[in-house]
Ligand SMILES: Cc1cc2nc3c(=O)[nH]c(=O)nc-3n(C[C@H](O)[C@H](O)[C@H](O)COP(=O)(O)O)c2cc1C
């Protein structure tokens with residue numbers, strides 16, 4: 228299995244289908260994934276390869292999962308206007324996000340515990356993103372630390388910040404992100420209190436995994452996964468090591484969040500973060516027009532219209548349903564990014580058509596990671612790229628600048 232990973236560190240720029248096919252021929256890992264033609268295929272493969280508690284953790288939404296379902300369902304209701312007899316032989320999926328070139332209008336979203344999907348998962352995902360020319364966001368609650376990732380990749384990445392009660396620790400995280408040359412800070416503001424995901428409680432999700440009979444069985448049935456984890460020797464939250472007393476072996480996730488995360492977080496704290504991080508600041512977790520205006524006034528470079536992938540406020544509206552009014556309110560001053568339910572290039576096109584500058588993709592790439600490590604993430608990005616490119620062609624669109632309401636029915 229390790230051969231599978233080491234075979235693909237130099238994927239190169241997989242920004243077009245021919246290059247990707249050539250790489251796939253040379254790489255056993257990509258070859259194994261060649262029959263994965265859509266994100267759902269990667270999801271099924273991840274289900275087979277990742278121990279149940281960690282696969283379930285990715286899938287889960289909060290409570291009744293109404294908002295989780297609404298994200299995808301509302302995206303799926305948006306239909307395109309088919310246009311014909313337009314010369315679409317030359318199409319460009321490239322754009323800029325926060326002023327930086329991106330080969331696609333996407334960024335990889337912060338995903339806590341990513342390194343439990345595949346050993347060293349955050350390093351591998353970041354490498355795949357950089358090879359494909361899209362931004363990668365490392366989560367505060369990652370398994371690989373900021374320094375682990377910075378040492379293993381060539382270009383800057385984004386760092387996602389959770390604000391904890393210990394502000395000294397928060398400041399040190401920000402300083403570490405700056406020292407690692409992170410190019411943007413993504414401040415997540417929608418998870419000061421955890422929305423319950425029933426399945427995590429039932430599975431007794433903890434990091435590192437608790438060694439009871441049931442969990443041992445779940446791990447033992449995925450020996451390739453377990454072998455990679457044993458070899459990588461990273462089992463717990465890398466960024467927290469040595470900083471948060473007595474929390475090396477975190478027990479129940481929800482308990483831990485309620486002990487550590489600060490529910491007093493408010494707009495004054497955003498001012499404080501702004502003062503200690505002079506660089507690009509993205510505020511993630513905005514779903515309301517008034518909040519979007521306040522974020523824009525607080526000096527955010529960008530906001531992410533997000534309900535945390537349906538994992539927090541169950542009963543909140545889908546992100547696509549609120550996107551247009553938020554774009555209308557702040558889009559001329561602040562870049563508006565979007566996430567929630569994006570599982571295809573068509574979904575990326577839908578969000579762009581309604582005014583998003585780009586999409587953060589969460590589960591879509593995490594399924595790839597669980598399915599095949601770095602090669603799996605590269606495959607996920609490539610699937611999105613191809614789908615977006617074909618959707619552009621069939622709507623008579625040659626560049627991302629041309630995407631707008633004109634492509635929608
Ligand atoms: C397994 C998982 C873990 C996540 N962890 C974080 C996190 O640590 N920080 C954060 O800001 N958002 C986190 N999110 C939310 C994502 O960044 C993103 O908002 C969401 O996944 C988008 O929805 P999608 O998965 O439908 O694409 C997580 C989402 C998932 C599915």
Ligand SMILES: CC(C)CC(=O)C(=O)O
Nearest residue numbers: 339340368418484535538
């Ligand atoms: C470790 C968690 C707090 C990460 C997260 O944001 C999530 O699971 O949605």
